[in-house]
Amino acid sequence: MEDNYILGLDIGGTSIKAGIVNQWGGIKSFQTIPTNSHQGPDHVLAAINTLIQSYQGQKLINGIGIALAGSIDNKAGVCIYSPNLNWRNIAIGKIIEESTGLEVRLINDANAACLGEYFFGAGRNQNNIICIIIGTGIGSAIILDNKLFTGNSGLAPEAGHMVLIKDGPQCSCGGKGCWETLVSASAIVKRVAEKSKSGTYTISPHTIQDIFKAWQAGDCQVVKIMTEVKEYLALGLANLVNIFDPECIVLGGGIIELDSGLTEGLEDMVKEFVFPSFKDTLLIRKAELGNKAGLVGGASLFLKESELNE
Ligand SMILES: [Zn+2]
Incomplete structure (x- = not known):
């Protein structure tokens, strides 16, 4: 098979990640730049074009697959709305196709991360997976019978x-x-801050890293909050399992990567809430591709085109 190189991009509210992805999901020349979305779409698009130009010429690139944090019309290549980027109706696909001469394909970032894990990561060899990405908010994606499930609007799941x-x-x-108001990083930080402010608790950690350190050190006030957080995490996952009966749940995102103990014993906790028939087969796995899952998933729109269109 001839080498097939696709440029994968993952455009988020904080950073833009890029890398050349080969047909086995291997990544070369990984780069990340700040998004600076406050400077407006034109500025961000110019920065993306400069980033892409730095790759053109390195290898013969056959296409550009873009994962983007927001609602996407993937057929038209348009970002309909992205709260993270503050974008509305930006025809990013067409804009980049015109500036690079390469075909561009677009996908929502959670769906991209799910495809990345499904083809090349923790969801390999599974037919039905749910991917949950927990960071500032919660991103989610579902593959049913080897196809992304996107609902009636094309924007599901949320x-x-x-x-x-x-x-x-x-x-x-x-x-x-x-x-996401109960288990995301921002929810946890907010909860601890409110308790500290109200004088209920004496703790004063301000970042999720501080909170997880206090949790690991056994701070009983943080332990109390985090025990509840973990229960809500398990409850939400169990609800999804009861509806979709997946072979595997892939968990990723910032607070999972911090390896805080959030996933320790989680599978057993989820099974407590799960319908009996689904208990034995359920697997919960940590994402394997880390912060590169999105760009790899974006690239998979080309690399795995035949499987996606089956
Ligand atoms: Zn909500």
Whole structure:
């Protein structure tokens, strides 16, 4: 087989990651640059073009696969809305095709990370997987019978917005008590800050790293919060298992990578809430591709085209 090199990009609110991906999912020349989304779409697009130019000429690139944090019309190559980037209706596919002369394919970043893990990472050799990425919020993606499930609108799933507590904490979506208001990094930081401010707790960690350190050190106030966080994490995962009966859940994202103990014993906790028939086969795995899953998944739109279109 002839070498097939695809440039993979992962455009997030904080950083843009890029690398050349080969047909086995191997990455060469990985780079990351700040997004600086506050400078506006034109500035970000110019920075992306400069980044792409640095790759053109290195290898014969056959296409550009882009994972982007937001709602995507992948057929039209348009970012419909991205709160992280503050973009609305940006025809990024066409813009980059015109500036590079290469074909561009676009996908939502959670779906991209899921495809990356499905083809080349922790979800290999599985037919039904759920990928949950926990960072500032919760990204989610589902592969059913080897196909991405994107619902009626093409924008599903939004597992982070399943409601676990009626009238719970306010969510960025306008709702209350969504899963991501209970277990995301920002939710945990907010919760600890509120407890500290109200004088309920004496702890004063400000970042998720500080909180996890205090948790590992056995700080009983943080342990109390994190025990609840972990229960809600397990509850949400169990709800998904009860609906989709996946072979495997792949967990990734910043707070999973911190290796804090969040995943320790989690499989057993999830099984406590799971329908009996699904208990024996369920696997929970940590993502293997780390922060490169998105760009690899973007590249897989070309590299695994035949399997995706089967
Ligand atoms: Zn929500």
